[in-house]
Amino acid sequence: MSTPVPAQPGWWQRNWKWCVPVLGALLLALFVAVVLGGVALLLGAIKSSGAYQHALARAQSDPAVIAALGEPIHAGWFVQGNISTSGASGDADLAIPLDGPRADGTLYVVAEKRAGEWRYETLAVNVDGGERIVLEGESATSP
Numbered sequence: 001m002s003t004p005v006p007a008q009p010g011w012w013q014r015n016w017k018w019c020v021p022v023l024g025a026l027l028l029a030l031f032v033a034v035v036l037g038g039v040a041l042l043l044g045a046i047k048s049s050g051a052y053q054h055a056l057a058r059a060q061s062d063p064a065v066i067a068a069l070g071e072p073i074h075a076g077w078f079v080q081g082n083i084s085t086s087g088a089s090g091d092a093d094l095a096i097p098l099d100g101p102r103a104d105g106t107l108y109v110v111a112e113k114r115a116g117e118w119r120y121e122t123l124a125v126n127v128d129g130g131e132r133i134v135l136e137g138e139s140a141t142s143p
Contacts, residue, residue: 047075049083051092051118055109058135059098059125065135068127069100081109088116104128 012019046052059065060073076097083092090113098105110122123135 043077043079046079046081046083046094049085049092051083051090051109051111051113051120052079052094052096054118055094055107055111055120055123055135056096058123059096059107062125062133062135064133065098065105065125068103068125068131068133069098069105070102071100073098073100075099075107076104085113089113092118098125 056075065073076099079094079096081092081094083094084090092109092111092113094107094109096107096109098107105125105127107125108122109120111118111120113119125133125135127133
């Protein structure tokens with residue numbers, strides 16, 4: 001009489017201990033990639049807007065801002081706020097971090113787009129340490 005041969009365990013039974021953590025790590029990495037991709041798309045859309053570009057150019061060329069922050073002035077990576085446009089109209093409410101060799105600050109932008117032109121209600125830089133530099137004045141509109 002022969003002894004019965006025990007059934008061989010399947011692939012899953014032999015490998016589940018390493019497969020489950022690997023699949024979990026892959027799903028987590030996919031989730032993080034999707035979230036970071038969405039954030040990058042949002043920030044890219046804000047940074048390509050006319051209101052952002054004009055406000056940053058004004059801050060980078062203003063003599064008072066250059067004196068306070070130093071030169072060159074670079075925009076920080078994480079812009080806070082929102083912007084919405086629909087054809088020739090829209091709204092922007094942004095806080096743009098600025099980095100300079102002497103100090104850092106925040107560029108505040110509140111603007112409305114009418115007939116394809118941005119009009120700025122607020123365009124000012126708050127320098128870390130308390131100074132506020134208002135950029136409104138001779139050219140408070142931009143295309």
